Amino acid sequence: MSPLVLASVGPDFGAVGGSSQLRAIVGALLTFGLIVSVLMVIISAAAWAVGSSNGSWQIASKGKTGLFVALGGAVLTGGALAWANWLLDVGATL
Known part of the structure; x- marks a missing residue:
């Protein structure tokens, strides 16, 4: 009998380009979300202070x-940035 040969079969992620563009787009969108969240924190805090x-x-x-x-929203947006970067790093190592 011949010995058992383990074949290394898996997807070729190197054939699909564009992860750097995807990382840039995700980063830009999440930065915009963080800026909007910080502005809303300032506006809401001012409304709370004036109302009180x-x-x-x-x-x-x-x-x-x-x-x-x-x-x-700011916490979720910041967490989404870290999660997206982690997923892109994990996807590159598969």
Whole structure:
């Protein structure tokens, strides 16, 4: 009997180009998302402060909600950038 030969069969990721362009596009979109999130944090914090100082609980409540949503968006956007970079690195090593 012949010995068992293990064949190395898998996709050729080197044949598909464009991962550097994909990395640049993802980075640019996520940078834009982070900039928008930071601007919304500033606007929501200002609305919360103005609403609290003037005694308008409706504006203060909306500002607080907007602040927490913007912070969550910033965290998710930053995490998505790290996750996308990790996936691109893992995909290159397959």
